[in-house]
Amino acid sequence: MITQTDVERIARLACIELDDEDLQEFTVQFNSILEYFEELEDIEAELIGQEEHNVLRADEVTPSLSQQEALSNAPRVDSGYFKGPRIL
Amino acid sequence: MSHREHIEETLDAIDRSDLNAFITVNYDGARQQAAEADTGELDGRLAGISVGIKDAISTKGLRTTCASQMLEHYVPPYDAFVIRRLHEEGAVLIGKTNMDEFSMGASTETSFFGPCKNPWDLNCVPGGSSGGSAASVAAQEADLALGSDTGGSIRCPASFCGVVGLKPTYGRVSRSGLVSYGNSMEQIGPIARTVKACAVLFEIIAGYDPADSTSLDTPVPRCASSLADDIAGLKIGVPIDFFGEGVDPAVENATRDAIDVLEDLGARATETSMSSLKYALSAYYVQAMSEASSNLARYCGIIYGHRVQRDHDWHRTFSENRASGFGKEVKRRVLLGTYALSAGYYDKYYLKALKARTLISADFQKAFKQYDALIAPTMPFVAFKIGEKIEDPLSLYKVDINTVPVNLANVPSLSVPCGRKGRLPIGMQIIGDKLKEALLFNIAWQFERNTEFNKYAK
Numbered sequence: 001m002i003t004q005t006d007v008e009r010i011a012r013l014a015c016i017e018l019d020d021e022d023l024q025e026f027t028v029q030f031n032s033i034l035e036y037f038e039e040l041e042d043i044e045a046e047l048i049g050q051e052e053h054n055v056l057r058a059d060e061v062t063p064s065l066s067q068q069e070a071l072s073n074a075p076r077v078d079s080g081y082f083k084g085p086r087i088l
Numbered sequence: 089m090s091h092r093e094h095i096e097e098t099l100d101a102i103d104r105s106d107l108n109a110f111i112t113v114n115y116d117g118a119r120q121q122a123a124e125a126d127t128g129e130l131d132g133r134l135a136g137i138s139v140g141i142k143d144a145i146s147t148k149g150l151r152t153t154c155a156s157q158m159l160e161h162y163v164p165p166y167d168a169f170v171i172r173r174l175h176e177e178g179a180v181l182i183g184k185t186n187m188d189e190f191s192m193g194a195s196t197e198t199s200f201f202g203p204c205k206n207p208w209d210l211n212c213v214p215g216g217s218s219g220g221s222a223a224s225v226a227a228q229e230a231d232l233a234l235g236s237d238t239g240g241s242i243r244c245p246a247s248f249c250g251v252v253g254l255k256p257t258y259g260r261v262s263r264s265g266l267v268s269y270g271n272s273m274e275q276i277g278p279i280a281r282t283v284k285a286c287a288v289l290f291e292i293i294a295g296y297d298p299a300d301s302t303s304l305d306t307p308v309p310r311c312a313s314s315l316a317d318d319i320a321g322l323k324i325g326v327p328i329d330f331f332g333e334g335v336d337p338a339v340e341n342a343t344r345d346a347i348d349v350l351e352d353l354g355a356r357a358t359e360t361s362m363s364s365l366k367y368a369l370s371a372y373y374v375q376a377m378s379e380a381s382s383n384l385a386r387y388c389g390i391i392y393g394h395r396v397q398r399d400h401d402w403h404r405t406f407s408e409n410r411a412s413g414f415g416k417e418v419k420r421r422v423l424l425g426t427y428a429l430s431a432g433y434y435d436k437y438y439l440k441a442l443k444a445r446t447l448i449s450a451d452f453q454k455a456f457k458q459y460d461a462l463i464a465p466t467m468p469f470v471a472f473k474i475g476e477k478i479e480d481p482l483s484l485y486k487v488d489i490n491t492v493p494v495n496l497a498n499v500p501s502l503s504v505p506c507g508r509k510g511r512l513p514i515g516m517q518i519i520g521d522k523l524k525e526a527l528l529f530n531i532a533w534q535f536e537r538n539t540e541f542n543k544y545a546k
Contacts, residue, residue, distance in 0.1 A: 007423070014381060014426040015388070015403065016419055017411035030424060033482050037370045040440035045447050047439070055301050069165035073392035084390045085405040 002030050091136030095122035095180055098138050102183065102229045107205045107214075109224040111143045112151045113183040121180040132177030133288060139174055140230035142218050143184040144191055145276065146265040147171055150181070154267050155189045155199035158387050158394045158413035168265020169300070170234060170276050170293040177292050182230050185220030189415045190384065191236060191269045193217050194244050194487045197478050198417045205474070206248060208511045212471040215245030221279050222249040231280075232289050236266055238274035239372050240466075240491025243503035246279055247466035247515025250505045252286040252532065253279040255491075257522045258498035259304035262297030268383040270376035273495040283504065283536045287311040287529040294525075304523075311526040315533035320354025322531070323459045329365040330464030330490050342507025342514040343465045346535060350463075353534055357463070362455060364447040365493050371444035372492035373485055374428050374437045380418075381425030387413065420481060445496045452497040456521035461531060463518055465490055466503040470512035494519055502528040505541045513541075 004027045011018045018026065067080060076083035095118050102113055118138065125136035141147060144154050146164035148171070153159045167175070174181065186204040188196055196204040196219025204219040206212040207227040214223040218235025222245030225233045235242040237255035246253025254277045261276045268274075278289035291312060296305040326347060331340055347357045389395035389409030396408045414422070428437035455462060468489060477484040494501040500520050507514040520528045 002427075006427075010423050010427050010430070012407075013430065014422050015385075015406045015410055016414065016422065017404075017407040018419070022416075022419070026420065026423065029420065029481055030427075033373075033424065033485075034427075036482060037374055037437060040367060040370050040374065040437065040444060043367065043440050043443045043447070045443040047443050047446060055298075057298055057301075065165055072165055073162050075389060075393070075395035082390055085399040085402045087402060 002027065002034060091122040091125040091180070092119065094136060095119060095138060095182070098182060098229060101227070105227065105229055106210060107207055107223050107227055107229070108202050109186055109204050109220040109227070109229055110140070110183040111153055111155060111186050111199070111201050111220070114150055114181050117150065118180050118182050125178055125180065130178035132179075133292065134174060135178035137179055138182040138231045139179045140182055140185045140221050140224045140233035141171070142187055142221050142233070142235045144187060144236055144267045145170065145234060146267070147181065147184065150184065152184065152267070153200070154191070155187045155201055156414065156418070157200045159392070160200065160394065162392055164265070166265065169262035169297045171265065173293050185218070185224055185233060187220055188217035188417070190267065190380070190418050191217040191238055191241055191274075192380070192417050192421055194240065194484060195474075195478065196220060196245070197474060198415055200415060203474055206471045208250065208513065209471065211473055212512065213248065213474050215248035215467070215471060217241040218279070219245045222246050222251050222253065225249070225251050225279050225281055232285060233279040234276055234293070235279050236274055236276050237495065238270040239376060239495050240488045242277045242279060243466045243491050243501060243515070243517055244488070246503040248471040248513065250513030250515075251279055251281055252283050252502070252504050253277060254286055254290055254502045254525065254528070255494060255500060256290065256294065256525060257304070257500045259302050260294050260500070260523065260525070262295070262300040262303050264297055264299035270379045271383060272379060273372075273376065283529055283533040284312060284315060287315065290525060290529075306523065309526040311529045314526050314530050317530050318354070319350065319531055319534050322355040322461070324350060324355050324357040325360040325455055325459035325462045326357055327360050327362045327365070327455070327462055327464060329362050334468050334486070334489070335465060336469040336509070338507075338509040339465045339467070339469055339514050343463065343516045346506040346516050347463055349535060349538055350531065353538065360455060360459070362451040364444065364451045367444040368448055368493040368496060369486065369489050371441040371448065372488070372496055374441035375445065377421045377425035378428045378438050379425070381422045381429060384418070384422050389413065417481070448493055449497045452499055461518050461520050461524075461527060463516055466515040466517040467491070470509045470514060490517070498522060500525050500528060502532050504532045504535060506535070506539075507541055
């Protein structure tokens with residue numbers, strides 16, 4: 001059973017502000033979805049590593065985006081930098 | 089007809105259409121590419137051919153929204169690997185197709201730009217999440233399309249719209265430039281009106297890309313040249329687990345009739361069972377949501393994306409940007425994924441989902457020791473009405489029951505039309521072992537040429 005307080009805590013962790021209406025709706029929906037997921041509890045298998053590989057590339061300098069391209073979608077830019085919210 | 093005339097006709101069809109299959113139409117770019125194909129400046133297997141691109145795939149200089157307000161104004165500064173391959177073959181990028189927001193859905197109803205409709209019945213969904221890609225191909229608003237499939241997002245709309253769509257082997261097609269949702273399961277894949285066209289597009293987009301660390305460095309087979317191979321003696325498994333409760337009898341009958349057709353061509357079909365599949369839906373959703381919560385953490389509205397007018401402290405700024413930029417289904421999945429990965433719940437949900445995935449993969453590997461291919465209904469039913477399931481998320485998740493096992497097992501699956509219920513198409517999926525795409529196209533082509541379910545065949 002997951003409560004509205006739990007959903008508020010998760011929303012804070014996920015950085016998504018929820019209004020009261022969403023909180024109530026999500027709490028009800030999450031309970032039915034999580035109840036469905038409980039069937040996974042029966043599983044007692046060993047975890048076998050995925051055979052898919054991760055590869056490392058050679059450490060070589062290759063062309064990348066220009067500063068102008070990298071900044072082209074930023075909502076706010078200042079003197080060639082991304083402009084974020086105040087930290088302090 | 090010149091390429092330019094063909095593309096003008098296609099653009100006209102899009103302008104007149106009620107489907108809402110496109111989020112952005114590439115009028116100028118498409119006209120220029122068609123003109124260059126006419127002069128011979130652009131050359132290749134796709135010269136003058138229109139391709140619709142799911143709006144989750146990055147196109148340089150062409151807006152890529154993922155059907156989200158978060159990326160409403162995002163213009164990628166680079167092309168996805170698959171887009172570079174299309175350009176090399178002279179393709180005309182006709183536009184960016186409608187989809188479920190961030191690929192999260194099976195109906196293309198969660199798009200910020202409004203739902204896409206099914207060309208066979210405008211009151212019905214086209215399936216999803218690559219709904220615009222399948223609908224545009226079915227309605228001849230594009231010759232071909234690219235979609236992406238994390239838990240069925242190519243095969244579901246291909247089935248509902250009566251076209252051919254492939255979910256390739258994991259790692260076969262580069263994900264570089266695809267907006268990530270469930271990165272351990274998703275693949276870009278081709279959608280077309282005929283098996284042959286689908287095979288050609290697959291050959292073009294498949295192949296090794298060092299920019300995707302999960303890309304497979306193995307040669308791409310020539311699928312288009314083995315289409316006509318004899319299928320006599322082929323062993324086909326029919327897993328009963330895909331014909332469970334909730335499968336419409338019309339869909340079951342169409343699939344069984346299709347298997348009969350293949351038997352008449354010399355294939356041998358046997359029923360089998362894969363008991364781990366009962367965990368597939370939960371395992372898929374836990375894993376996809378967990379990956380989504382991590383993959384979508386990058387959308388905070390600073391480097392790109394939606395940003396509210398007033399800045400507060402960073403936590404509140406990010407939370408407001410994400411609250412107003414994401415739609416409801418995206419929020420649900422990110423929150424549930426955050427929960428599944430949080431302290432105290434990781435073992436209960438995420439780890440169990442990984443274990444289920446191990447069991448499911450093992451069941452597929454066991455099946456492919458016995459059978460060359462498996463055949464099952466792609467979807468349990470035909471396209472449903474717009475609005476019918478959207479208010480109840482769990483009911484909408486359950487429509488993926490037959491498609492998600494394939495993604496968990498990293499194997500390829502090809503959905504082809506195999507019947508109709510009224511006007512609405514029915515699709516079956518042909519599932520193969522890893523890297524067996526050529527065999528899937530071969531079986532599908534033999535089926536297509538011996539039946540008339542594919543209205544557009546030829």
